[in-house]
Amino acid sequence: MVGILAADADFMIHCLKKLNIFGQEVYLTTTHVSLLIICVGLILLALVVRLKLKDTEGKPSGLQNAMEMAVEMLDGMVKSSMGKSAVKYQNYIGVLFLFLLFSNLSGLLGLRPPTADYGVTFPLGIITFVLIQYNNIKWNKVGAFTDLFKPLPFLFPINLIGEIAVPFSLSLRLFGNVLSGTVIMALIYGLLSKVAFLWPGVLHAYFDVFSGAIQTYVFCMLTMVFISQKIPESK
Amino acid sequence: MGNITNEGLVLACSAIGVGLAMIAGVGPGIGQGIAAGHGAAAVGRNPGAKGDIMSTMLLGQAVAETTGLYSLVISLILLFANPLLGRL
DSSP, X not given: OHHHHHHHSOOSXXXXXXXEETTEEEEEEHHHHHHHHHHHHHHHHHHHHHHHHHOOSSSOOHHHHHHHHHHHHHHHHHHHHHGGGHHHHHHHHHHHHHHHXXXXXXXXXXXXXXXXXXXXXXXXXXXXXXXXXXXXXXXXXXXXXXXXXXSOGGGHHHHHHHHHHHHHHHHHHHHHHHHHHHHHHHHHHHHHTTOOOOOTHHHHIIIIIIHHHHHHHHHHHHHHHHHHHHSTTOO | OTTOOHHHHHHHHHHHHHHHHGGGGHHHHHXXXXXXXXXXXXXXXXXXXXXXXXXXXXXXXXXXXXXXXXHHHHHHHHHHSOSSGGGO
């Protein structure tokens, strides 16, 4: 069953090279390659924009204007949902937003989106979880633990599960959305050789651009909302 | 009917299970539709707050989508990393 599907529709993660590090088998997969390309692209973009910003002669050019607009938009987004504590998180949320956006849009370039690999989204969820609990303990001190017993003491297990489920639901949401888009696109590309009825560009616009941008926004927004919930009077 | 292998039976039942699991896609669809409808009504009542309404609606829809995505993950696990085959 797997063989038939995988031959026609190609959406699995492929192993490109098998490494042997300290007796442990490490697979270099398509996810690594896509991640590397995206990171190099982002770093190059940052370097180019930095060079442009240093050049103070004359009027600012197109790229500088675009980047300043983007940065202002991101900062405004963080500020509107985190209030006073926004300054500390503008950098992290900005980087997260750009990384996720480029990852989700990388399907347009023929890469397999790295966010369609649970090994990429789960660490991001873990980072959010650590940030949430760090702020919880930093601001609420002992209240962080007594809050688990808050409405009624016997609700403790449910509250605990609610706290632990956050990284899983965050990462599964991103993973599921991007993966479902990738799977559907691969199925349609597999179908193209048999019944070429529609050029799937329209679907790229939905699954990669629209869905990817929405999920990027949602992930960043939920991270900010969860963190600012734990900070008293952050609004 | 006598020549069904154990593996074939498990695979066939898994395929039926995948189809049944994806019925869960109905719920998020209804929920997102209701959220979008109320969002449209809110914009009609107060067009000035369109940005806030949009972001709140999208956030709520994304959270409502989670149950559908859980069923998607379960069906993908059944299709491509079937844990039941290992039990044979």
